[in-house]
Amino acid sequence: xxxxxxxxxxxxxxxxxxxxxxxxxxxxxxxxxxxxxxxxxxxxxxxxxx
Numbered sequence: 001x002x003x004x005x006x007x008x009x010x011x012x013x014x015x016x017x018x019x020x021x022x023x024x025x026x027x028x029x030x031x032x033x034x035x036x037x038x039x040x041x042x043x044x045x046x047x048x049x050x
Contacts, residue, residue, distance in 0.1 A: 011025050011026055011029070
């Protein structure tokens with residue numbers, strides 16, 4: 001997720017950097033985003049950021 005959103009790499013670039021298929025990267029990103037939506041307090045340890 002860091003490579004995609006912080007380093008601003010494309011899904012294809014992340015896949016090449018990690019040595020995995022592009023679909024694998026997409027699946028991992030999808031699951032990571034779903035966890036963040038489902039558990040927003042755990043992503044920030046309960047802190048509210050503005």
